[in-house]
Each structure stands twice: as C-alpha cells, then as structure tokens.
Amino acid sequence: MNLTSVQHDRAAGTLLGLASGDALGAGYECLEPMPDAAFVTMRGGGNLGLTPGEWSDDTAMAIDVVGAAAAGQDLRNEAVRRDIVSPLGEVTHKHREERAGRIDNSSLLRSAGVALAYLDDPVALAEAARAVSALTHDQTDAQDACVLWALAIRHAVLHGELNIRVGLAALPRERQTAWWRRLDDADRLPPAAFDRNNGVVRALQGAWSSLAHLDVVAEIGHTDADFLRQSIENAVRAGRGATHVAAITGALAGARWGASAVPAEWRRILHGRPGLRTPDLVRLAVLAARKGVPDVHGWPSDKRMDYERYGGTAALVRHPHDSGVWLGGVGALDRLPAQVDAVVSLCRVGTAQVPARIRDHIAVWLVDDPRPEMNPNLDFMLVDTVDEIAALRAEGHIVFVHCVQAISRTPAVAALYASRHCRVPLEQALADIIEVLPAAKPNPALRDALAPRLMRVEH
Structure with missing residues (x-):
C-alpha cells in the first residue's frame, strides 16, 4: 500500500498519541474524577513512580507489537505472537488464568500496533486483533473490543475520520446489537461515567466517550489539532485507570490528527522502556505501516538523510x-x-x-x-x-x-x-x-x- 505523507503522519501519531496519553495519565492513576477544567500535565510520579514524560508498560507492550510489525512479521503467526508481549514474558498463560472473570485492558492497548500492521487488509487486521488479544484474554468481549478499536484506528489513519462503528460489520451478527448499545452509551455519557475502566469494554467506552465529548474549538488561534490534546486530557480527568484509558484514547486521537498534532512540549520529554524516545516511536510506527520497508530515500531507518542533491544546505x-x-x-x-x-x-x-x-x-x-x-x-x-x-x-x-x-x-x-x-x-x-x-x-x-x-x- 502506498501511503501519502499525511497518512504517514497519522500512522506515526497512533503510537505517539498512545505514549503521550500513557505518560500524561501516569501522574493521575487511580485518582477520583476531576472537574472538566482541571489542569493536567506530564508531571510523572503518581502511584507508578514514573518521571515526567515517561510511559508505562502499557506503551512498552504496544511497542512490542509495533516492533514485530516494523520488522515485517505477520502477527497472525503463533510463534511471532508468543514473542511480542515481553512485559508478560513467560507468565502469559498464568496471567490469562488469573484474569479470568476480571478482564483488564492490556489487550486493547496492543490493538494499536495491530492496526498499523494491516492498514492494507481489514480482514487480516480483524484476525490478528483477535489473535493478539487472545494471548492474555480469552473473553469474546475483549477480543471484539480489540477488533473495533483496531479497525477504527485503521480508518482514521487512512481517511482522517473518527468512526468507532466502522468495524461493527467485522463482528458476528449476534453480538453487534450489544456493541451498538455500548457505543451509544459512550456517545451519550461523559468519560467519568465509565468508572470500572480497568476492563476492556469499559475502557473502550471511556476512551470513545473522551473523543465523542469534545468542545467546539472556538478560541481564536486554536485549530482542529487541539482536539487531540483535549481528548487525551478528557480521559485523564475521568480518573481511576487514567493511564490505560488515556493511552487507548491517544492511539485513536493520534491516528485521526497525526503526529503533527501532538504538542511539542510532550514530544520533547517522552521516553520509556526499552530506552526509546519520540523519534524512535515515529520510526517504528512508520515502518510498521510500511511493512518494515523504508522509502526510496532510506527513511525512516537510515542514519543520515542524503540531501546533497539539493545543494546549499550549509547555511x-x-x-x-x-x-x-x-x-x-x-x-x-x-x-x-x-x-x-x-x-x-x-x-x-x-x-x-x-x-x-x-x-x-x-x-x-x-x-x-x-x-x-x-x-x-x-x-x-x-x-x-x-x-x-x-x-x-x-x-x-x-x-x-x-x-x-x-x-x-x-x-x-x-x-x-x-x-x-x-x-x-x-x-x-x-x-x-x-x-x-x-x-x-x-x-x-x-x-x-x-x-x-x-x-x-x-x-
């Protein structure tokens, strides 16, 4: 698939938005909901003890998925999947057993990387989303949620539109009505209404609500790009599992508005396991979207971009x-x-x-x-x-x-x-x-x- 420059921007924004939401929410994890106008910043700390701008294992898990895609690997391959969830390592099966009946939202976080890997094939994307989710989540609802979120990210990257319902047709018909109702609730209710947001379904509802409840940008000098920041901050202010939900929100917001909409004050300080910073996230996301193949100029992999053909670069x-x-x-x-x-x-x-x-x-x-x-x-x-x-x-x-x-x-x-x-x-x-x-x-x-x-x- 030949992506435009703007689509590359939005692909990079997917991982950058996820990491930004994660790092922003880290300082507010497990707190009660805050007022709509409450100021939030990448302060770090909180019960996670992270430094300002540092992402948590939420982003690290997503990076494992994106990294596999950036290497050109097929996430539907069982051997590949076993290697990509390194934060869980050898306890994957134990994790699944412990989480039975208590669905956490880690699989939903990983769906962003799945979306980037299959921008050219929505059917393969849905298959991979289920397979990657099943590493830790056997529950049907969890896997449905990952399919919906990944397909929404794909749609946003390719078309610059927010549409959470674009993936409903990929679900079995008998489960579509229940998801319509859940998404209607997210359209109608504020993010804080989804209080048990450590679970996949409630996390998806909270994240979509954060994107659905955006104020009209009316202040002079503001632009549509400000919606990215506003949606992520909405998720953080909803409290409780702020790190997770803000990261999930950020992935779709970044897919919609692009890396170019992520504030520079966030990009400058973003960092985290495994020793990466913002340029690394952009490189991995773009390579994942390109099936691991750089462009004809070697971007984004080469150590140097060759601009000699232009001349006059020494000013x-x-x-x-x-x-x-x-x-x-x-x-x-x-x-x-x-x-x-x-x-x-x-x-x-x-x-x-x-x-x-x-x-x-x-x-x-x-x-x-x-x-x-x-x-x-x-x-x-x-x-x-x-x-x-x-x-x-x-x-x-x-x-x-x-x-x-x-x-x-x-x-x-x-x-x-x-x-x-x-x-x-x-x-x-x-x-x-x-x-x-x-x-x-x-x-x-x-x-x-x-x-x-x-x-x-x-x-």
Missing part, C-alpha cells in the same frame, strides 16, 4: 532578534557551534544525523509543499513549534532551527518566533530574516499561515 546564521537561536540548513548539523545544545528539525533527518551530544531534539512534521492538504495541522504546528523554541530559550538552551536549505520552512518559523516572542511586527521580522538568509522564500502555504490572527505577542 548557518544567528537569528537577527535572538542571538541564542541559530538558523540554517541540514548540512550545518555537522558543524554546530559548541554552545548549541538543542535542535529543532523542520525536515526529516536520519537516526544519527543530529549530534549525539544534543539531548533536546524536536522533530517537526512539516512538509515544504504549497498545497494546504499536505500540512493539515499547519497553523498548530507553526505556533506550537515557536512556542517550544521560546520554552527552550527560557530554560537557557541555545537552539539551532533548520530545514533542508533554510529557504522556506526555517525562515517562516524564524519570523513567527520573532513576532510572537520578540515583539517584532511580522512583516519586519520576515524582512530581517531574509536579510540574513538572502535565499529565503517561504512557500505560499507558509506565507498564508503567517496570518495576523496567529500573531499574539507573548508577554
């Missing part, structure tokens, strides 16, 4: 309105000033292209294409990126911002940064950027996105 200048921000092309990664300790990449880079000494690396899913449909979350990405650059600067970091040639994406982001955080009028900011980067010429989509409604100067 490196200081931002005219903040000397702590450097601007340039991808080639400058090989000769960064020693004081630079954070990198914001606006183009694809290889797995080892950013110097190993850089701990803070934010990769932005931003396509240099004038067609609006190529960047469905463009307004959000631009504002989110410059705000995170400002956050890095506030922490004392020296930041390098780059794309391939510093012609389109880098100048646009640099001008917006100056407008929002250096109190420079946008037109003047862009003119000043062009003075230090004479080849700068943001594409029409980026110029249109640099609209006055986005230019709220931060005080």
